[in-house]
Amino acid sequence: MKIILQKLIVLFCSVSCCNFYVAAQSYSMTAGTILTCSGIFYDSGGSAGDYGASQNITETFTSSSGACLIFTFTTFLTQNGNDYLIIYDGPDNTSPVFGTYTGSTSPGTIVSSGSSLTFNFTSSVSGNKSGWAANISCGSCGTAYLLNNNSTINACSGLYYDSGGATGLYANNENFTQTVCSDSGDCVQFFFYAMDLASDDTLKIYDGASIASPLIGKYTNKVKPPTLLSSSGCLTFNFVSNNINVDTGFNAIIKCYKCPAVPDAT
Numbered sequence: 020m021k022i023i024l025q026k027l028i029v030l031f032c033s034v035s036c037c038n039f040y041v042a043a044q045s046y047s048m049t050a051g052t053i054l055t056c057s058g059i060f061y062d063s064g065g066s067a068g069d070y071g072a073s074q075n076i077t078e079t080f081t082s083s084s085g086a087c088l089i090f091t092f093t094t095f096l097t098q099n100g101n102d103y104l105i106i107y108d109g110p111d112n113t114s115p116v117f118g119t120y121t122g123s124t125s126p127g128t129i130v131s132s133g134s135s136l137t138f139n140f141t142s143s144v145s146g147n148k149s150g151w152a153a154n155i156s157c158g159s160c161g162t163a164y165l166l167n168n169n170s171t172i173n174a175c176s177g178l179y180y181d182s183g184g185a186t187g188l189y190a191n192n193e194n195f196t197q198t199v200c201s202d203s204g205d206c207v208q209f210f211f212y213a214m215d216l217a218s219d220d221t222l223k224i225y226d227g228a229s230i231a232s233p234l235i236g237k238y239t240n241k242v243k244p245p246t247l248l249s250s251s252g253c254l255t256f257n258f259v260s261n262n263i264n265v266d267t268g269f270n271a272i273i274k275c276y277k278c279p280a281v282p283d284a285t
Contacts, residue, residue: 043057043058043059044057044058044059045058045059045060045061045065045066046058046059046060046061046080046155047061047062047063047064047065048060048061048062048063048070048076048078048138048140049063049076049078050076050077050078051078051079052078052079052080052081053078053079053080053081054080054081054082054083055080055081055082055083055155056082056083056084056086056088056155056156056157057155057156057157058154058155059152059153059154059155060080060090060138060151060152060153060154060155061150061151061152061153062140062149062150062151063076063140063150064147064149064150066152068149069147069148069149069150070097070102070140070142070147070148070149070150071142071147072142072143072144072145072147073142073143073144074140074141074142075139075140075141076139076140076141077112077137077138077139078137078138079110079111079135079136079137079138080135080136080137080138080155081110081134081135082131082134082135082157083157084157085134086134086157086158086159086160087130087131087132087133087134087157087158087159087160088129088130088131088134088135088136088155088156088157089128089129089130089131089155089156089157089158090106090126090128090129090136090153090154090155091127091128091153091154091156092125092126092127092128092129092151092152092153093152093153093154094125094149094151094152095120095123095124095125095126095150095151096122096123096148096149096150096151097120097121097122097142097148097150097151098121098122098142098143098146098147098148099121099122099123100121100122101121101142101143101146102121102140102141102142102143102146102147102148103119103120103121103140103141104119104120104121104126104138104139104140104151105118105119105120105138105139105140106118106120106126106129106136106137106138107136107137107138107139108131108132108133108136108210108272108274109131109132109133109135109136109137109210109212109272110133110135110137111137112137112139114135114137114210115132115208115210115246115272115274117129125151126153130158131160132160132176132177132178132272132273132274133160133178133212133270133272134160160178162174162176162177162178163177163178163179163180163184163185164177164178164179164180164199164273165179165180165181165182165184166179166180166181166182166195166197166256166258167182167195167197168195168196168197169197171197171198171199171200171228171253172197172198172199172200173199173200173201173202174199174201174202174207174273175201175202175203175205175207175273175274175275176273176274176275177272177273178270178271178272178273179199179209179270179271179272179273180268180269180270180271181258181268181269181270182195182258182268183265183267183268185270188265188266188267188268189220189258189260189265189266189268190260190265191260191261191262191263191265192260192261192262193258193259193260194257194258194259194260195256195257195258196230196255196256196257196258197255197256198228198229198253198254198255198256199253199254199255199256199273200228200252200253200254201249201252201253201275202275203275204252205252205275205276205277205278206248206249206250206251206252206275206276206277206278206279207248207249207252207253207254207273207274207275208246208247208248208249208273208274208275208276209224209244209246209247209254209271209272209273209274210246210271210272210274211243211244211246211269211270211271212243212270212271212272213243213267213269213270214238214240214241214242214243214244214268214269215240215241215266215267215268215269216238216239216240216241216260216266216268216269217260217261217263217264217265217266218239218240218264219239219261219263220239220258220259220260220261220264220265220266221237221238221239221258221259222237222238222239222244222256222257222258222269223236223237223238223256223257223258223259224236224238224244224247224254224255224256224257225254225255225256225257226249226250226251226254227249227250227251227253227254227255228251228252228253228255229255230255230257232253232255235247235254243269248276248278248279249278250278250279251278252278
């Protein structure tokens, strides 16, 4: 009952504190895609009810302004260990995972790296709880990094682009090498959303702090690299373009995760 009352208070405050008379748009979790930069996101039970049993729902929110989405969870309660909310940093459930949440462990504030967030909720056959409420807004997407010949980048968040940035094309006759390392003591991870290189233009990625490190792969055309987690903290990128055609290049999300375990040599 306490959580349900908190949900109703959130809805009341969202209306009364903003000096308008029409209730803020609310979204109860259902399969599909929502384009918005405001409102309140609830479980399938809405502002006052419990979510349903035996659910498996995936819903994507996309920013209506081109900025990044911000979800601020004000309440959260599911059946601990049985009912789960998974949040993905992107347009579908192949995107990087922010986290898996159950019980009273709230996601807190989630900020997308791009323009979309995807939510998947599963519930068991019984033991439904009051679910969640989250305020929706849009804001800065964070730091953007461009592949060039600058010194090593130390980061565990942000967006990584070719030299053309988010909306431009890279140039002819480029030969850039750049290293990105974790700034947290973990290992840097890259998730590529897009890859579109002209024929014969290539991106090489190395597992380490230089091009002397092991080569992970060589990518061209529309072949996206898989999700890459460095083995020792850094990834190095070498991009080469010819003098004929250019294209939109690539974009990737930078994150950091615990480094892979080193196999026991004994």
